[in-house]
Amino acid sequence: MGGPPAHVLAGLADHQEPLFRKAACRAWDRLADEARERLLHDEDPDVRQAAALQVCHEDEERTTWLVGRPGDGWQMAEVLARGRLTRELAERVVAEGERLAAIAGNPSLPPDLVARLAADPDPRVRLQVSARPELSESERAAIDYTVDAEDRLSTLDWVWERREDAAFLRRCAKSAHTWLRRSAAVCPGLPADAVELLAQDEDFAVRLLLAEFHPEPPPELLIDLYLNGTHRAVGMLVVRPGFPAAGLATRLGDSPDPRGRRLALRDPGLEPELLDRLSRDPETRADAGRDPRLPVARIRELLADPDRDAAAAAAANPALPAGTCAACSTAPGCRKSR
Structure with missing residues (x-):
């Protein structure tokens, strides 16, 4: 569930309770300059901290103050990742060597410290450096980094900020x-040629992200991921508006993979003979039992099927006449149904 809307939070900027003034900082873009200044100089340190987090990307003094405050690890990582750094603070953090993965991607990190971290023994640090926006392809390639198939990587902020820039996204896709x-795969402004390129990408996560987030992912990509992907997320691709249906019966009705045969049921041109056969297939029986194109006589047969999933699917079939007895599969009027 989402929190209060921004206009409600903005109205709390002058509340007498610090907790509410702190909440108002989450609507920073909706606040007047005067309200922002009051929050930045609030008597309550937690309110000042919440306000400072909103401006630290352009304020060296407040970044230094935030780093010096005790706080949660995630918050410190956020400050070091995007807060504007003084030379002194950057050198101190690098010398301490404890939060290098956080600071390695900071846009204001001096170039000589970037170069030092590019050779750091920690692979997480080298990976962060390798994804900095100012680096060329050759400079990235010179860094010893790896991205494993299972690595969970958040979308790079500097890429997302240009999510509608087709030329830029094309370069990222290449x-x-x-x-x-x-x-790039999650950006709505990705041009068609880049979509086609990423749909063939060697990295599974690139293809999956494209399928999940692009407004018009290639139909063949959706089918391929659904049939061959092992990640649990591929099972949800069938609900995407662009998931194909026409022609699947001819293509997959006799597939050795039950997932393929189940997809055949989505075809609006599915022949009655194939539908009947799929309703008798142990791997597809339950899915076929839900299909309203199935003859009522066959639906009633499935009501008595020993496979409980198939029987339950048939009982929910919208083509089943109202009042049909699920206990004996008879037409309306059975005593057991009264």
Whole structure:
């Protein structure tokens, strides 16, 4: 569930309770300049911290103050990742060596420190450096980084900020860096040629992200991922508006893979003979039992099927006459149904 809308939060900027003033900072873009200044200088340190988090990307002084405050690990990582750094603070954090993965992608990190972290022993640090926006493809390739198939990587902020820039996204889609390609795959402004390119990408996550987030993913990509992907998310691709249906019966009705045969049931041109056969197939019987194109006589037979899933599916079939007894599969009027 989402939180209160921004206009409600913005109205709390002058509330007498610090907790509410702190909440108002989450609607920073809706606040007047005067309200922002009051929150940045609030008497309550937690309110000042919440406000400082909103401006630290352009304010060295507040970044330094935030780093010096005790706080949660995730918040400190956020400040170091995007807060504007003084030279002194950057050198100190790098020298301490404890939060290098957080600071390695910071846009204001001095170039010489970027170069130092590019050779850091920690692969997480090298990976962060390799995905910096100012690097060329050759500079990225010179860094010893890896992206494993199972690595969960958030979309790069600097890519998402240009999510409607077709030329820029095309370059990201052609990058040798998997993280850039994954980030481009979720952007709505991805041009058609880049969509086609990423649909054939060697990285499974790139293809899956494209299928999940692009407004018009290639139909063949959706089918391929559904039939061959092992990630649990592929099972949800059939609900995408662009998932194909026409022609699946001819293509997959005799597939050795039960997932393929189940897809055949989606075809609006499915022949009655194939539907009947799929209703007798142990792997597809339940799915076929839900199909309103199935003859009522066959639906009633499935009501008595020992396979409980098939019987339950038939009982929910909208073509089944109202009042049909699920206990004995008879027409309306059975004593057991009264």
